[in-house]
Amino acid sequence: MIPDFFNAQNYLNTVFQPMAKELPDMNISYVAAVVITGLSVVFLSLVILILFINLLGIFFKRKKKDNNKTSSAMKEQVSAKVETVKSNVSAEKTAAASDDNDEIIAVISAAISALGDADGKTYKVKSVRAVSSKPSRSSWAMAGLQNNTAPF
Amino acid sequence: MGEIINIFLDTLKDLWFQSGLYALGIKDILMILLSFLFMYLAIAKQFEPLLLLPIAFGMLLTNLPFAEMYHPELFSGLNEAGDYVGIDYGAVLHDGGLLDILYLGVKLQIYPPLIFLGIGTMTDFSALIANPKSFLLGAAAQAGIFFTFVGAAILGFNAAEAGSIAIIGGADGPTSIYVSSKLLAGGVSKDIDTGTIALAAYTYMALVPIIQPPIMKVLTTKKERSVKMAQLRTVSKTEKLIFPIAVTIIIALLVPSAAPLVGMLMLGNLLKESGVCSRLVDTAQNALMNIITIFLGVSVGATTKADKILNVSFAKVIALGVVAFGIGTACGVLFGKIMYKVTKGKVNPLIGSAGVSAVPMAARVSQKVGAETDPTNFLLMHAMGPNVAGVIGSAVAAGVLLSVI
Numbered sequence: 001m002i003p004d005f006f007n008a009q010n011y012l013n014t015v016f017q018p019m020a021k022e023l024p025d026m027n028i029s030y031v032a033a034v035v036i037t038g039l040s041v042v043f044l045s046l047v048i049l050i051l052f053i054n055l056l057g058i059f060f061k062r063k064k065k066d067n068n069k070t071s072s073a074m075k076e077q078v079s080a081k082v083e084t085v086k087s088n089v090s091a092e093k094t095a096a097a098s099d100d101n102d103e104i105i106a107v108i109s110a111a112i113s114a115l116g117d118a119d120g121k122t123y124k125v126k127s128v129r130a131v132s133s134k135p136s137r138s139s140w141a142m143a144g145l146q147n148n149t150a151p152f
Numbered sequence: 153m154g155e156i157i158n159i160f161l162d163t164l165k166d167l168w169f170q171s172g173l174y175a176l177g178i179k180d181i182l183m184i185l186l187s188f189l190f191m192y193l194a195i196a197k198q199f200e201p202l203l204l205l206p207i208a209f210g211m212l213l214t215n216l217p218f219a220e221m222y223h224p225e226l227f228s229g230l231n232e233a234g235d236y237v238g239i240d241y242g243a244v245l246h247d248g249g250l251l252d253i254l255y256l257g258v259k260l261q262i263y264p265p266l267i268f269l270g271i272g273t274m275t276d277f278s279a280l281i282a283n284p285k286s287f288l289l290g291a292a293a294q295a296g297i298f299f300t301f302v303g304a305a306i307l308g309f310n311a312a313e314a315g316s317i318a319i320i321g322g323a324d325g326p327t328s329i330y331v332s333s334k335l336l337a338g339g340v341s342k343d344i345d346t347g348t349i350a351l352a353a354y355t356y357m358a359l360v361p362i363i364q365p366p367i368m369k370v371l372t373t374k375k376e377r378s379v380k381m382a383q384l385r386t387v388s389k390t391e392k393l394i395f396p397i398a399v400t401i402i403i404a405l406l407v408p409s410a411a412p413l414v415g416m417l418m419l420g421n422l423l424k425e426s427g428v429c430s431r432l433v434d435t436a437q438n439a440l441m442n443i444i445t446i447f448l449g450v451s452v453g454a455t456t457k458a459d460k461i462l463n464v465s466f467a468k469v470i471a472l473g474v475v476a477f478g479i480g481t482a483c484g485v486l487f488g489k490i491m492y493k494v495t496k497g498k499v500n501p502l503i504g505s506a507g508v509s510a511v512p513m514a515a516r517v518s519q520k521v522g523a524e525t526d527p528t529n530f531l532l533m534h535a536m537g538p539n540v541a542g543v544i545g546s547a548v549a550a551g552v553l554l555s556v557i
Contacts, residue, residue, distance in 0.1 A: 046287040053284040
């Protein structure tokens with residue numbers, strides 16, 4: 001006769017008898033410990049992530065500066081091209097005349113001129129005025145914002 | 153002739169005893185009516201309909217007597233004598249109905265990480281990378297979780313139950329399911345199960361636009377609400393690629409029990425940011441996500457048997473859930489106020505409430521409340537930072553709860 005010892009089911013039942021999970025006592029010190037460890041671990045982990053991302057940001061800013069130096073020669077070539085485009089466009093500028101604005105006006109004028117080619121008429125940009133003297137979000141930024149926030 | 157009539161009557165009697173109508177009790181009827189209420193909220197009011205509707209229908213199916221689609225006794229782990237012997241998964245596969253099999257994904261914590269994979273492919277972390285201080289707001293809003301733990305302890309819940317209720321304050325459905333299913337395993341609770349927690353969590357997530365604004369308005373002044381924040385810097389592609397890998401390593405090393413959730417979230421994000429796995433991204437954020445949502449919703453709904461819902465414990469869970477949400481929102485806003493003071497008025501405290509991780513609903517609420525004060529103020533992008541930080545934060549908080557309890 002096979003002894004009970006070799007009965008697999010009995011063996012499993014005696015050796016691997018699953019136990020209901022033991023839980024810690026809910027006394028004041030335990031609850032306080034959970035709250036304090038919880039909050040500090042969450043803050044600590046996220047602070048470590050902040051430090052890491054800041055480091056990453058510093059690193060990339062530096063890298064960008066280096067890239068800017070090397071590409072400055074290229075930029076000069078591009079701006080020369082923009083100058084030739086601008087000379088073909090009669091744009092009277094009353095807005096703040098920074099290099100960026102000139103570039104944008106040149107591109108928009110070129111787009112309008114291309115529109116004229118399509119329907120056989122010639123358009124001329126006569127003036128560019130700022131909508132309000134108060135410095136606010138640019139209309140490009142507004143359009144971008146509206147585009148991004150529309151799905152919500 | 154008399155015999156025919158007898159057989160006819162006997163058959164009718166048998167049919168009656170086998171029908172659900174015979175076994176339909178008042179509790180079942182109440183639960184079926186409750187499922188109708190959730191269906192109404194999902195369809196007419198559009199409260200998180202993608203989840204609430206499958207949950208409501210699961211609730212209907214499970215409370216129809218004799219439909220035998222879900223068997224709670226298979227998952228109780230108790231034998232006939234009432235001793236805990238562990239769940240016999242073989243028996244679940246052998247004797248289980250459709251919903252039992254689907255529920256395995258909840259019980260074995262398979263669905264929540266997969267949902268996080270999908271969320272990862274839909275999340276843009278640039279707002280957080282551009283303004284890493286948002287992480288602090290994401291952490292502050294997790295305070296709701298730990299203070300609710302205290303509340304649950306006072307109301308007499310044991311550690312596992314208290315942890316499961318507290319995680320509702322993280323405002324993150326998958327995390328709540330993940331944590332409660334792990335904590336409540338092993339027959340530690342008679343009254344509360346994962347279904348109860350999930351139902352409360354998803355109900356409150358749907359109610360975010362109603363719960364949050366009053367708290368936000370009470371805690372802030374009009375001047376603070378009208379702060380316009382500076383435009384965020386552009387984030388390079390390399391930073392976006394390094395972010396998911398680094399977060400996974402850092403969080404998994406610090407809080408290993410948060411690894412399944414954070415790891416899958418970041419895998420999804422890396423797939424998206426890499427730009428070379430568009431087919432996988434498409435599947436993860438559409439097909440896979442939708443399949444898991446259906447399975448999760450209907451099986452969570454199935455666990456809401458009358459005896460689990462119509463009792464005092466569930467009422468306590470509901471009450472503590474709203475407290476958890478409120479404290480989380482308040483702590484986020486209060487921390488936002490501290491940042492407002494420290495940065496001398498550059499941070500709008502309203503983005504703090506987005507630190508509870510209901511994405512993107514909480515960020516949308518910040519945007520809406522900000523726009524009520526000043527219609528030209530766009531806080532959405534700034535609020536997305538704390539919002540996605542909240543997802544990482546609540547996953548970390550989940551890890552902490554799992555390792556402490």
